[in-house]
Amino acid sequence: MRQLSAWTLAAAAVLAAAPTATAEAGTLSANCPRLHGDWYGHNRERLQQVIDARGTCSGHRGAVAAFDWDNTITKNDVTDATLSWALRHDRLLRPARWKDTSAWLTDTADRALATACGTGAGEPLRTSDRPHCTDEIVEIRENGTTTSGAAAFAGRWNHRRTVPQYAWVPQLFAGRTPAEVAAYTRAARSEALAAPIGATRTLGTHTVPAYIRYYDQQRDLVRTLQRAGFRVYVVSAGSEPITEVWSRAIGVDAAHTIAIRSVLDHRGRITTRNEGCGDVPASRGAAIPYIDGKRCWINQEIYGVRGVRAWQKQPWKRRPAVAGGDADTDVTFVDDATGAHVVLNRNKAELMCRAYDDADGRWLINPMFLEPLPRRPDPYPCSTTARTAPDGTRGPVLRPDGSVVPDQADTVH
Known part of the structure; x- marks a missing residue:
């Protein structure tokens, strides 16, 4: 992961790309929402820079933050x-x-x-x-x-x-x-x-x-983002009625919780079909919030993008400012974030390849806040088999320019 100086340059780019704030709003006050709690390295400071740049302290409101749920906001599923x-x-x-x-x-x-x-x-x-x-x-x-x-x-x-x-x-x-x-x-x-x-x-x-815990740092992050005017969403590959019960306790309501949405029958009972996304209609599981499916559901439900375009990466203003996850199922939407990509290290190859490669200088890697995993002994196989293709075969992780991400050592644990 790059040093703080690289992050400072990336944060400056975020400020430059964001809409211009008024001179009065540009001066950060002591009342700006602040993050608390213990984070790895400079992660808290780096997150704070994005919150200050894209939130109410710089005169902005309505930026999106999106987080996976299981093992990202809570420990365990x-x-x-x-x-x-x-x-x-x-x-x-x-x-x-x-x-x-x-x-x-x-x-x-x-x-x-x-x-x-x-x-x-x-x-x-x-x-x-x-x-x-x-x-x-x-x-x-x-x-x-x-x-x-x-x-x-x-x-x-x-x-x-x-x-x-x-x-x-x-x-x-x-x-x-x-x-x-x-x-x-x-x-x-x-x-x-x-x-x-x-x-x-x-x-x-x-x-x-048998146990689950909310991560205190993630509760605080969600609360701070909301106070700073961000629209905070949960995007999970779990069952939506289940996720909603848990997300409500950290102030994320049902309207801001996206998970697998079952189609109901005429009596209001769950069926074996779930709602579709983009150009994929309702089915028995063909399109759920999973890897590229999380991007689709974010584009469709948050930004109103319809049809096949919902599967595609959107322009800067129609992507989350902050996104966080812990597994390969999160890699696409976390990569889409424009301000900070927050990753909890659970040794998931494709996600960790992107995080350690840190192509835009905005990836923040944190060990799990409870019972963190030990260091992976071997490098992640980024150059050969870390990415899952649509047909299920394994291949290299590629940067946007088509170059291959080299194998990455596990250094944040």
């Missing part, structure tokens, strides 16, 4: 926590056919789920006392395979717009209402916040995190 609670309290309903839940579920996975979970459409799954059923569901969610090791999903999908096992979680709640899922989430949230840091639990034979 809130959708997984709700699924865990639902499995332990028999809240999922058995589908008529498991293959109906996903466009890509294999025959092998269909048989494995039917065998482990029984039959009887519409009946609550007895996952609390059927560990084999819980095991199959958790294994498919976590690894995309059955407990026998067979692929659970097969076929063709755009690997930069969706991943079947992410889309599958909202599909598992088919037959329930968003209000019911929100109630499950509130119960799971109370449970996870009360559990001690580091706590785990067993689901079937799987050991999963």
Whole structure:
């Protein structure tokens, strides 16, 4: 990562590109919203420069900040926590056919789920006392395979717009209402916040995190951005009714929370279809907020860009000023940010290649605020296999000019 002097030059470019402020507003006052808390290196100061340049202290209002949720604003995954609670309290309903839940579920996975979970459409799954059923569901969610090791999903999908096992979680709640899922989430949230840091639990034979924490630094960042006139959004590849429960507690309302949006039936119940983005219509998971899908949903829902153009990088004024994430699913929209790209280091190759390459001098890398990972021993394979192509193959990470990003050492941990 470059030194502070390089960042100062980049911040000056942000100020030059931003709309001209009045002379009075250009003088920063002691009352300007300030960041607090411990950040790595100069990250807090560098974020403050962007907030001052693009917020009310420079006479501006309405710049966008967008953040991933799971492992970016919170430690651990809130959708997984709700699924865990639902499995332990028999809240999922058995589908008529498991293959109906996903466009890509294999025959092998269909048989494995039917065998482990029984039959009887519409009946609550007895996952609390059927560990084999819980095991199959958790294994498919976590690894995309059955407990026998067979692929659970097969076929063709755009690997930069969706991943079947992410889309599958909202599909598992088919037959329930968003209000019911929100109630499950509130119960799971109370449970996870009360559990001690580091706590785990067993689901079937799987050991999963039992606790979640809001990162204090991220709460403060969201609050400071809002006070400075930024429009702060959450953009998650989780289930929207679940994410909304958690985002509300940091002052981000449902209108500013974007996640997988299930299509509802005439009774207001969740179906196995989700809303589409850009030129992709509603489907069983073809376009969710995932990698390039996050850009599409931001362009569509925040900036009103429609059709195929929603998948494309937009001009400077129609992109977030600040964007933050922790995984490859976030790399496209975090890269789109014009002021600061905030990255929590979870050793995810494509994202970390972009962050360490720091092509525009505006990438801010921070270790996770709780239980940070150790240094990755080997360099990230940026020049060979770090990027996932739409067809699922692996290739090099490229800069905008087409040059290849060289392999990067992991230095912020």
